[in-house]
Amino acid sequence: MDTAETDQRTADRRDTDAATWRTRIRRVIRSASQPGPWKRGLVLAALALLLGLFMLLHAQIPNRIGHLGSLVETFLPWFGLVVPVLLAGALWRRSASAVTALVLPAVVWLNLFGGLLSDKSGPGGDLTVASHNVGADNPDPVGTARALAASGADVLALEELSQQARGTYEKELAKAYPHHSVQGTVGLWSKLPLADARPVDTEMDYGPLAESKPVDVDGARALRATVATDQGKLVVYVAHLASVRVNPRAGFGTAQRDRGVQALSKAIAAERNERVVLLGDLNGTMDDRAFAGITPQMHSAQDTSGDGFGFTWPASFPMVRIDQILVRGVKPVSSRTLPSTGSDHLPVVAKISW
Template identity: 80%
Template sequence: MDTAETEQGGPGRADADAGTWRADIRRLIRAGAPPGPWKRGPVLAALALLLGLIMLLHAQIPNRIGNLGSLVETLLPWFGLFIPVLLAGALWRRSALAVAALLLPVVVWLNLFGGLLSDKSHPGGDLTVVSHNVGAANPDPAGTAHDLAASGADVLALQELTQQARGTYEKELAKAYPYHTVQGTVGLWSKLPLSDTRPVDIQMDAGPLAATKPAHVKMTYNRALRTTVATDHGPLAVYVAHLGSVRVNPKAGFWTAHRDRGAQALGKAVAAEQNERVVLLGDLNGTMDDRAFAGITSRLRSAQDAAGDGFGFSWPAKFPMARIDQILVRGVEPKSSWVLPATGSDHLPVAARISW
């Protein structure tokens, strides 16, 4: 009887059909259900991994196309702003996958810049140095000179000095700084004696007519100098430099040709320096994360990185986004480094306290 009913579509066949129907319903429910937290947000997860890899492998990004590698390294700290944006997206999508992927850029960014979030300054120091691009278009050079003298700097380096403003700075700083030298568009004012002062050729003009220009014409546009400051602890070699400007445009990308040429020449000059104690002050038109400065950073270290509080951004003055004004040292110990209040320039002055 059971066999016959089954063969004729009796209760056995009905039970099988009901089981198939229930399985179909379950599959439809599963197909229509939202994906789980580990399957949501694959695009956000991919973007998080890409962000982490860009920061982790920034040195491998080639410069062949528009100096892309240098541009990324210049803006590297700001890549961290993408992390909270991606985190907000991951939380909105309730994506555990994206949150887990964000661990990579978080760890990489903290490894690169986490040390700058704390105050590494220490009390004391033997010498205060200040560097400032005073700005060729500065409407108040006298006020800028007063502000810089009030900083208490023992050694004061200025860049972008114009012929019109040079006399103002010399007059206003004479009382506080009995020793000074100006070589082209850069100068150094000091409370301590100077000696062995000379211009440094950073090859700003490498064109075919460069060799034919008279010496006095070249000197007018000289942008680097080297001098020796006599301290109580012995001679200190001080370099002042203003490297070439950079540009970002659609055709050339991140254009840095003059700056990079100057950085190479400056690196060679520092490498050849016989004095074991060296300070480099200047507007280098780049951050020390940029590979273009490898010849300099391999021999000098940043006072801001060693003893600063925060990132120490110095340009532009109204909304600082990068530290392109640098204080780099060798053979002396940075105790503190900071950014001074704005003057009439489009740069902020930077200062450091160093000791032996």
């Protein structure tokens, strides 16, 4: 091998070594310039913290503008779906900070709704009560009535009864329920004797003269009756509060419903009987602050003895539970929704015990 060839090989080796070192240096610089796992995904981490604070402080969201607070609280459980979305983004970005920040919204959501994930229903029960907004446009009132009669409920409340369908329900339910009362657009059917059935004006201000104020029976959206049971009297309220609407300009329209809530809460507060059940389509969830006058007096059968969230509307894809069974002085044993009928609401049923 001559000297020229040796010098060439030496030069090539020096060039190779220099290229290798340049590559290593570039890798070090690139690695140093890239953020670590705690610095990646800071936007995701911020969103996670905001979500947690949003759910934690939902009661502080003002209601003065478009009833925004009530709107948020109506759909509050669904905000939990944002957590897995953010988690997927955090894992994709391999962001330790975002994963850690997600602990806050996860814990807050579980604290608010974790108790609804388990089945709390039990055996037994002294009385079965049910409620269903049958829908004024129900195309099959006969099938709906028969399905409700087959549910085995001892006391059955119906809301949104149209004049055209009222006779159908009375005929189809007569055999299973010999006692009934219809006041306006709400009705109560019972296997046990009923007494003192009367309409309740959900627009009235219940005060000292409440009993003397006349009630428009035809326009009534609520009633009160006493059911005679082997364990004593049970007062049953049936109510269909005004519908709510979401309007881009006016926001969450709840004014008429909220007046009904206030009137109903005052009526229940004035009720002297120890045992009270409220059945009906209240057009709101018990997370909504608008029901603060009722929730201290009564508790939800679904929350204490149900399986899951028990969403009832819309029947095709239930998103909220606006059909309620609330109790005072009796213990819910189990609570559930029934299969869909011709209505856009699902029926609800609960067993209660003395």
